[in-house]
Amino acid sequence: MSDSNDTVIERVLELQGSDPRPHGPSRRLLVSDPEGFGAILHSTAFERTDFVGLLAGPGLLASDGDRWRARRRIVQPAFPPRRPEAHLEHIEWAMPAFIERLEDLARDRRPTCLLEEVTRIVGRIIYRSVFGIEIDPDDHRIARFEPMLHAAGELMLSLVSPGGRVDGPLVDRVRRTRIAADEEIDWILERRRTRPVAGVDDALGRLLAAREEGLIDDEGIRDEVRALVLASTETSSNSLVWCLRLLAGRPEIRATIEQELDADDETRLEAAILETLRLYPPVWSNERQATVAIELANHQWAIGDRAVLSVYRLHRDPALWPDPDRFDPDRFIDPEGGPRRPPHRFAYLPFGAGRHLCVGRHLALLEMNRILSTILGRFRIEFEDPDAIEPMLGVVIRAATPITVRVAGRDPLQASEPPA
Amino acid sequence: MNQTDIVEWLRDRIAKDLESDAGTVDPDATFDRLGLDSLALLAVLGDLAGELDIEIETSVLFDHPTITALALHLADRSA
Numbered sequence: 001m002s003d004s005n006d007t008v009i010e011r012v013l014e015l016q017g018s019d020p021r022p023h024g025p026s027r028r029l030l031v032s033d034p035e036g037f038g039a040i041l042h043s044t045a046f047e048r049t050d051f052v053g054l055l056a057g058p059g060l061l062a063s064d065g066d067r068w069r070a071r072r073r074i075v076q077p078a079f080p081p082r083r084p085e086a087h088l089e090h091i092e093w094a095m096p097a098f099i100e101r102l103e104d105l106a107r108d109r110r111p112t113c114l115l116e117e118v119t120r121i122v123g124r125i126i127y128r129s130v131f132g133i134e135i136d137p138d139d140h141r142i143a144r145f146e147p148m149l150h151a152a153g154e155l156m157l158s159l160v161s162p163g164g165r166v167d168g169p170l171v172d173r174v175r176r177t178r179i180a181a182d183e184e185i186d187w188i189l190e191r192r193r194t195r196p197v198a199g200v201d202d203a204l205g206r207l208l209a210a211r212e213e214g215l216i217d218d219e220g221i222r223d224e225v226r227a228l229v230l231a232s233t234e235t236s237s238n239s240l241v242w243c244l245r246l247l248a249g250r251p252e253i254r255a256t257i258e259q260e261l262d263a264d265d266e267t268r269l270e271a272a273i274l275e276t277l278r279l280y281p282p283v284w285s286n287e288r289q290a291t292v293a294i295e296l297a298n299h300q301w302a303i304g305d306r307a308v309l310s311v312y313r314l315h316r317d318p319a320l321w322p323d324p325d326r327f328d329p330d331r332f333i334d335p336e337g338g339p340r341r342p343p344h345r346f347a348y349l350p351f352g353a354g355r356h357l358c359v360g361r362h363l364a365l366l367e368m369n370r371i372l373s374t375i376l377g378r379f380r381i382e383f384e385d386p387d388a389i390e391p392m393l394g395v396v397i398r399a400a401t402p403i404t405v406r407v408a409g410r411d412p413l414q415a416s417e418p419p420a
Numbered sequence: 421m422n423q424t425d426i427v428e429w430l431r432d433r434i435a436k437d438l439e440s441d442a443g444t445v446d447p448d449a450t451f452d453r454l455g456l457d458s459l460a461l462l463a464v465l466g467d468l469a470g471e472l473d474i475e476i477e478t479s480v481l482f483d484h485p486t487i488t489a490l491a492l493h494l495a496d497r498s499a
Contacts (some may be wrong), residue, residue: 158478175459
């Protein structure tokens, strides 16, 4: 049985079913095996292509070499890998308003857009933990970045699709929406200056301190903030939606998670999050460009050749993941108890690997864990029409249209209902 | 437009973007070397597509990375 949406599989296969551009000059060759991923992502002979810079400007996310090293040194300490719980305070801060909102929705039985609901809390968490400022629950500021993210996604798709056309109005839209995003960044900077949250070690605070030392200028800070938004919002919020959607289709798995949560056990919830990121890796594709001629990953690369790293296909390789389209959190649970490792060191890369391994991966996983355990522990999400969700490829795999749901309280009566 | 016209149009347009003189825009330097980032280049190509009333594939970014090469490709196609 498949738990995946066929449309998105077809579209990815159309784009990445074979080498997108098998002949030179500037070949684009498909890499979808774990050895190839590991070799290229860890090779200094390959660098980021200019695609990512197109999306949000030339920040840490888009750079290699000296700029990457300098920016990484500034931002990385705000995401301490050995202390993921450093982020917990921000998540817990945002949670009461989220619960209150879901309670209101459950009381009124009013339909709402699931993506918007989760984006609201993700936005508040990001503003506090990454930018060091607090915003009111009703202030949906993160939405001000959405036009830029959507335009950037369309542009990216036009660049990676065979036969994609230069679209002047779309390029204008990318530029205009970036200007609009920069207005919001100015607001964030002003708020950070006048009303910072005390005692928070946030990435923006570190960027501002670096500016004082002359390590980065204003435009550099804007590039980094845009990149942080790009990396932290649509990625997390859409993953939350996919997870809830997958669980709605598999009530027996949801019921097991609920029972475990009632007993303070997060084993299966954690596995369901990992499994969601396997089926719908937010960064579904990546590219790297050869800077020297080199033989690697079963190819002889010329300077300028591009490696198309299909995370989506890697995560659905039947040789690594039996029955790959099936949603099965148990893949990530050891039968002896505890988590189970992926079948290969590079078989599972929702956060990438190598130099550009996501700095916010711990924040993202903890945030998903806390938000999902709140929702699954206290509420039921009822999808109006679960099959009407149309995934679309952009910067992330996202839903093309609003996803209407109703929220219900999860009281014992409902919990004992047989799965529909 | 023939190849020469397209070369001149591109040099003018790119010079405007770079706030420099068309004479200083080397038609055989890669767009990257000219100091034009990809988004600026895409905007130039969008304008050119409008000017010539043709569709331009995004793959020209990789295939024809100089003004001369791009103009030759587009002149061939529109001929």
